[in-house]
Amino acid sequence: MRKICALCGRETDILIEGLCPDCYRKTHPLAKVKRDYVGIVRCPSCGSILYKGRWVRDPKVVEKLLLESLDYLGRVTKVSIEEFELRHGLNTAVVRVRGTVHELINEYEERVQIKVRYSEELCPRCRDMINERERAVVQVRSIVPMDERLRELIIDIVKREVVKGEERSGFLRIEEVQGGFDVKLSDQGIARAIAYRIHRTLPSRVIESQSVVKGRGDKVITKLSISVVVVPIGRGSVIIYENRPYYVLTYSQGTIKLVDITSKDVINVRLHDLVKNRISIPRYETRCVERDGSRALEITINNESYLLDNAC
Numbered sequence: 001m002r003k004i005c006a007l008c009g010r011e012t013d014i015l016i017e018g019l020c021p022d023c024y025r026k027t028h029p030l031a032k033v034k035r036d037y038v039g040i041v042r043c044p045s046c047g048s049i050l051y052k053g054r055w056v057r058d059p060k061v062v063e064k065l066l067l068e069s070l071d072y073l074g075r076v077t078k079v080s081i082e083e084f085e086l087r088h089g090l091n092t093a094v095v096r097v098r099g100t101v102h103e104l105i106n107e108y109e110e111r112v113q114i115k116v117r118y119s120e121e122l123c124p125r126c127r128d129m130i131n132e133r134e135r136a137v138v139q140v141r142s143i144v145p146m147d148e149r150l151r152e153l154i155i156d157i158v159k160r161e162v163v164k165g166e167e168r169s170g171f172l173r174i175e176e177v178q179g180g181f182d183v184k185l186s187d188q189g190i191a192r193a194i195a196y197r198i199h200r201t202l203p204s205r206v207i208e209s210q211s212v213v214k215g216r217g218d219k220v221i222t223k224l225s226i227s228v229v230v231v232p233i234g235r236g237s238v239i240i241y242e243n244r245p246y247y248v249l250t251y252s253q254g255t256i257k258l259v260d261i262t263s264k265d266v267i268n269v270r271l272h273d274l275v276k277n278r279i280s281i282p283r284y285e286t287r288c289v290e291r292d293g294s295r296a297l298e299i300t301i302n303n304e305s306y307l308l309d310n311a312c
């Protein structure tokens with residue numbers, strides 16, 4: 001009995017479901033694409049690829065995404081990507097599929113075109129790293145020029161707090177700026193710990209502010225800025241405040257007790273006011289002298305000498 005293909009009408013030795021092998025192949029592809037296009041999202045910073053909701057740092061996932069977008073309809077023995085590059089926008093990947101759709105047909109190869117939409121997006125880790133680079137800054141300034149001892153004391157505090165908060169990690173760097181330095185961190189808690197520790201150690205004024213770096217609603221990313229102005233004075237310091245020379249008696253709870261060197265009046269000044277109105281430290285010398293059988297402190301500022309009782 002003659003075998004005739006129902007589609008092309010040719011005579012054939014093998015008839016599969018009424019078709020010659022060629023027509024059967026044409027109507028039964030080895031593979032077909034499941035979706036309109038395959039989306040490939042890559043992180044431009046670390047190269048990770050978004051794969052099933054996870055970011056995977058293995059370039060082979062691109063191949064997986066392409067091959068898993070195919071439904072294999074026959075017995076497939078080999079698939080390989082023939083053509084594909086990661087270019088922004090819509091691209092076409094060509095996949096070569098080897099196999100057969102019917103046991104009566106020998107293995108053959110077919111090319112399948114897959115539409116690929118390629119885009120780039122920072123993965124959460126890289127985004128965090130970039131955003132976290134400056135999630136907090138502690139701006140440490142001194143009301144009078146910092147000497148080396150003060151600088152070391154503050155840097156020591158910073159380092160200790162960073163070590164304590166190590167598991168939260170993310171310490172970044174200390175940047176020298178005029179009048180002090182900026183401590184830039186990724187962890188706001190460590191930033192607060194540093195500011196608090198400096199505040200406990202030295203007379204200082206601390207002001208905290210939060211600003212929105214980006215985003216809105218729940219996804220807002222804020223940056224914490226803490227301004228720490230240290231007033232490195234203590235008992236025995238001589239300062240010029242509002243054009244008058246003062247001798248520092250005590251510092252307690254944000255208030256500094258000063259004695260006016262010329263009038264001997266004792267005043268209490270809030271640290272905030274000292275910071276606001278600025279102070280300076282004059283060139284001065286002090287020495288204890290005997291006067292009327294008691295000791296007094298002689299303070300010399302710009303060749304002018306003043307005596308202060310009960311200061312020696």
Ligand SMILES: [Zn+2]
Nearest residue numbers: 005008020023
């Ligand atoms: Zn045919």
Ligand SMILES: [Zn+2]
Nearest residue numbers: 043046123126
């Ligand atoms: Zn990344």
